[in-house]
Amino acid sequence: DQQVKQNSPSLSVQEGRISILNCDYTNSMFDYFLWYKKYPAEGPTFLISISSIKDKNEDGRFTVFLNKSAKHLSLHIVPSQPGDSAVYFCAARDNFNKFYFGSGTKLNVKP
Amino acid sequence: KAGVTQTPRYLIKTRGQQVTLSCSPISGHRSVSWYQQTPGQGLQFLFEYFSETQRNKGNFPGRFSGRQFSNSRSEMNVSTLELGDSALYLCASSRGGADETQYFGPGTRLLVL
Numbered sequence: 366d367q368q369v370k371q372n373s374p375s376l377s378v379q380e381g382r383i384s385i386l387n388c389d390y391t392n393s394m395f396d397y398f399l400w401y402k403k404y405p406a407e408g409p410t411f412l413i414s415i416s417s418i419k420d421k422n423e424d425g426r427f428t429v430f431l432n433k434s435a436k437h438l439s440l441h442i443v444p445s446q447p448g449d450s451a452v453y454f455c456a457a458r459d460n461f462n463k464f465y466f467g468s469g470t471k472l473n474v475k476p
Numbered sequence: 477k478a479g480v481t482q483t484p485r486y487l488i489k490t491r492g493q494q495v496t497l498s499c500s501p502i503s504g505h506r507s508v509s510w511y512q513q514t515p516g517q518g519l520q521f522l523f524e525y526f527s528e529t530q531r532n533k534g535n536f537p538g539r540f541s542g543r544q545f546s547n548s549r550s551e552m553n554v555s556t557l558e559l560g561d562s563a564l565y566l567c568a569s570s571r572g573g574a575d576e577t578q579y580f581g582p583g584t585r586l587l588v589l
Contacts, residue, residue: 371518399577408480408566408580409519454518463532464509464578468518 368392369457371467379475384442386470388455391436395457395465400429400440403452403469412453413440445474478503480569480581488587494555497584501548501569507531508550509578510542513564525550526572554586562588 370389378384386400396417401409415422415429415438422429428441438455452469459465481500489495501508509532510522521534525544544550548569554561564585568578 367518369518374516401580406582408482408568408582411577411579414577456519461532463524463534464521466511466519466521468516 367468368395369455369465369467371453371455371470373470374468375471375473377473377475378445380447381444384440384445384449384472384474386440386442386453386455386472388438388440388467389436390438390457390465392457392459392465393433393436394460396460397458398429398431398438399456399458399464400427401454401456401466402449403454409454442472445472447474447476450474480567480579482565482567482581482584484584485582486585486587488589489557490589491557491559493557494553495557495586497552497554497565497567497586499550499552499567499569499581501550501567502579505569505571505579506548507570507572507576507578508544508548509568509570510550510552511566511568512536513566513583514562519566522552557588559588562586 399414400412403409430439455467483498507526509524511519524532528544542552564583566583568580570576570578
């Protein structure tokens, strides 16, 4: 039973445009959400996070939006760069400090 | 500051064997979590250790076990390997408090033949 879902396995965008990666979750007890980026042959690297008490967090080109009523999380990358091409995982933490990950979205930014 | 290290990076075993994977967390981090990544399944949580105690456990069979040492280094053991255990095993460390980000190691790629 997947509590965190990334329904788009892949996404392709043009360099300079916006990339929007989406994530849905089912557990209303999740209180902390994160996005990770993963390159081949490397472990995931932390990108940005958001607490459930907020609806937006911004860090440079990366912005995470949280819509609690819709149980939806999104990551916006503006402007997208070829170096952003990677697999992006969203993750959520429950009140037992356990993390749940989505299956990932492979982003391809075309030059 | 050195990152999370995992050894070995690659491993080939046969069905029925057992395997031990090692993870050294970032200095000062007391929490170590283990994940299994298979194609299309994302990262599946195995267990978390904090101060040498298992604090959380995922839905994996008892063949999967772990431990943590006083220096926070952790080992994961899989006994009686099955073909389906072939995966990338990732460990992540954090300080262990609230809103603490996990930092991942490069993973151990296990192939079971």
